[in-house]
Amino acid sequence: MVKKIKNLKHEALNYHSKFPTGKIQISPTKDYSTQKDLSLAYSPGVAEPCKEIYRSYKTVYKYTSKGNLVAVITNGSAVLGLGNIGALASKPVMEGKALLFKIFSGIDVFDIEINESDPNKFIEIVKAIAPTFGGINLEDIKSPEAFEIEKRLKFELDIPVMHDDQHGTAIISGAALLNALSYVKKNIQEIKMIVNGAGSAAISCTRIYKKLGLNPNNILMFDSKGLLHSSRKDLTTEKEEFAVNTKLQNLSEAIKDSDVFIGLSIGGVLTEKMLKSMSKNPIVFAMANPDPEIDYNVAVQTRSDVIIATGRSDYPNQVNNVLGFPYIFRGALDVRATIINDEMKLAAIYAIASLAKESVPEQVNIVYNKKNISFGKDYIIPKPFDNRLITRVAPAVAKAAMDSGVARSPIINWTKYREILLDRMEYENKIIRMIQKRAQSNPKKIVFCNGEEYNILKSIQILQEKGIILNSTIVLGNKHKIQTLINKHNLKIDPIIFDPKKNDQKVKDYVNILLYKNKKIIKSNAYHIMQNLDYFGAMMVDQGEADIVMTGYSNPFRYSLKPILDIIGTNNLCQKTAGLMILLTKHGPIFLADIAVIKNPTTIELVRITIMTTKIVKYFDMVPCIAMLSFNNVLSKTNKIYKTVDFLHKKYPNLVVLHGESQLNLSLNKLCLEKNLTYFNSKISNNKANVFIFPNIESGNLTYKFFIGLEKIKTIGPVLLGIKKPAYIMQMKSNIEEIVNLSTFSVIDAQIRH
Known part of the structure; x- marks a missing residue:
């Protein structure tokens, strides 16, 4: 469970206000350091892609970021847990959504807060800016306007549009429902369901459950005024879809012997007595935030056989939209779908549900401080930090788009596509x-x-x-x-x-x-x-x-x-072993030696360490670029580092040893290397150093520990060099x-x- 943050207000405000303020920024994707770069990026070079796009609008996906750009758009009329706070106050939420898109699926986002409550005007504004984007994620728009806005934009635009508050919750809870029913061995066609809440999310959830096989006659839905009864005259068109003619009047009567309770309403509405009246192995999705319809601990203490999901991260089975929207849009964008249709949503549901039944990667166990998460009452949907989601959900959505005829750029090689998805991470x-x-x-x-x-x-x-x-x-x-x-x-x-x-x-x-x-x-x-x-x-x-x-x-x-x-x-030629540590950085592997065995290596030992290390580098299909490190950049010819470099250059002329003796900062900085050509006994490389040979074990070990202490870096090692087997x-x-x-x-x- 996630620990509650002390002084949440202070921490949250500090998190958002520290420089740079907010949670997102724009970063260049092309070189811009020379005059030539700028002439290509803007005038006069930029005219060429403009002319190509003018000749054929399809080429906009080739020459611009449109194909990987989503707009997160709101008017702030129904922000989760906050209500109608308006466009400006909703901006932190939209920036947060942008962050989630980027970190989970590699999709870039512009958050757009529109100060307009009139649905028709809102629609026209969105239509006017739509050419910029490959897809539109509508967010936090109140019901019933949300239905009309999404319906019209889906019809009038040729890019994917989805109101995530409706469909995201429906997709994730749909996957959870399938798995919960599977675990307790109940048939979706036979269950009795109570839905408390009749807003856009509740209606979309119930619609998707019907597509999964739920019998419409087995659904009872309640809003703040009570049961959606056919005799009521205050029902919207969407609510009329779920109106029934029954003698039941209140929630406590209706819930008796029911199999599933879906809560998208207010906290505390489901009592212990109501829960006790449900059927054997009841399924409760209490998704009101921040306070669920029934407290998780109260529910499990009341009934040991209950399966409960909430919208909270500090309890098991969190119905979290981040399991869906990044990957649904990823799949839709990658085939240039014209719409996100029901087939694509159902494909996402089945992919998410299936993943929860597989063995959980250890990195997920680590994130959630668990030893062995496995499918069961407390794990019916995957965790948000499961990296497999992108390779399961996005391809399923993309394939469904292709099969349903809404994809304009079909995928041919699915194996390669999954590799591309992983490369975005x-x-x-x-x-x-x-x-x-x-x-x-x-x-x-x-x-x-x-x-x-x-x-x-x-x-x-x-x-x-x-x-x-x-x-x-x-x-x-x-x-x-x-x-x-x-x-x-x-x-x-x-x-x-x-x-x-x-x-x-x-x-x-x-x-x-x-x-x-x-x-x-x-x-x-x-x-x-x-x-x-x-x-x-x-x-x-x-x-x-x-x-x-x-x-x-x-x-x-x-x-x-x-x-x-x-x-x-050891091997006969090695005489001594050495310790190599491999750091997996965002810019590629870095190899550090010796960091574990030889306290103060001689010249010949440094040569052997270097040669053994270069062989390991080639395991990674990389060309070794070696930096022989020392305290100074200029050393006497009697120094062991100088002697090592001199020997390597003579004995192994094709081996790149950057500038002979070099300090760590120069070895990592390509520009510094190119400017310092006066060092004696040096070689030039087009690459930064990736192999660092240290003059003694203390400097090697300290550098290694500094690197991993500076930021979280994946490591491989230590690798023993020179051992026979x-x-x-x-x-x-x-x-x-x-x-x-x-x-x-x-x-x-x-x-x-x-």
Whole structure:
């Protein structure tokens, strides 16, 4: 659950007012640093795309941002929880909507607040500005005007238009309803539903439920004046659709033996007595904000069999529109749909509902501070930070647009399209996907030395689900403890478990090998040594019983390194190992070495570290650009850094070592590098440095920790360089994502070695 923010007013106002004020800004997408750039961006170059668009209006999607630009438009007449606060006061909400569009689907937004309450005038204003946009998201417009405004704009414009307050809630709650009914094994065609609220959202929700199979005769809808009865003379056209002729008069009577309660009204209207009168396994969607129709805790205390969803983020099953609108518009824009029709909405519902039944990515567990989220009463809809939504919902919507004949630019290659969708997200995730895809091509067997840890076991489940490691994964430790952890957290794995303390014959076999390999070890100590999990795991790899050994979770780095060196050892040419850390930044991977092993490397050791690191860089299909770092930019020729660079230039003339000795700031700044051509012993590259070789372990480790402390950066490492066979030492108490990333990389290493 999300903790309530203390001093919410102060925090919220500070959040919005700190520089730069607001939540969104416009950023250039093209170069603008030279006179040529400006002449292309504006006069005279800009005339050329203008003429092309004039010749054919379709080309506007080719030469402008229209195809990825949505207008979030309101008059502020029905802002959630605030009511009719007007256009200007609604701007923070619209900026917030713009932010959500951008971060979840990569769609750019202009928020437009129109100071007009007359529906006809509002429609004309929107129509007049519509050529700018690829789609229009109507927001916070009061009922019944919202129905007319959306209906006319959908008919009179040839771009997607959607009033999210209506359809967003309908789509997300529709997915939740399907899954809730599936969980309690009830048929949507047979259930009895009570809808409390008859505004635009409630009516749109109920309409979509009917399209999902709900029997219209089994719906009773209430507004602030009571049941929508056919005898009432005050009903709008939309409300008349749900008017019934029945003797029932009030909510407490109507709700008896009902299966589903849908609340889009006011807080506290559903009492404990009413909830108790509902049928077995009742489904309650109390979506009033900020106070639900019944408090979540009250509901679950009243009935243990209730499935409840709310609009709040601090309770399970939040009906959050962000699960839908970014991806619905994404799919609609990508096929240049003329409209968002019912087929597209239903496709979104089924895609969202289906996703909730799949295994949840670990990053979602981390965000919500859970260990193993899975489909059930407290998880009937996906979480907003599930990155899979974009690749499930957007393609489903796009395909539905194509199948229903409203797409003007159909998608041909769906695999490529999903890759493009993922590329719109963070670059760091793109790198992770790249190495995962490569690892999946030939999965390997890993022996995990720290098998009694939940994070290790959960990582194994993720790696096996992704097809990165073999199902014959080995874990070391106490079998009872490991199996208890697996059962407790309902992990879907069945690893091979070895406990050296219980496997006497295996230990004896390894002891003989150990004594043969290392004559310095005393025979009386050998048996005890081989019961150590790290020694045992390293020996399994040495003897070919596993492809990779993974350790380090429970012990400091140096304690885990010794068994690997004693059993597996280094390559003959390397003599010493070194530690490489890979940082996955928004601008691409950065490689830092040595950050873990050699305290004060010699010139020849720096050369070896550099060469070993460049081989790893090539795993990422990158050209290594090396910066040999030092305290000064100009050093004497007797300095070890100078000697290292000089040797590399002579021995490896094709290797790019940027400007020889260079400080960190110069290595990262391409412009600085180009201006400082007077350094002796230097090379020039068209790229910034991506490999940083440090003069000693202190500087390397401090720099690494500074980087990850400065901002949240995904990492892979440390990677042990120069070891004969794949052996990896994770950082102590690594999180699951770090373990998965390092394990994935280790599989690629094993593939290349083989």
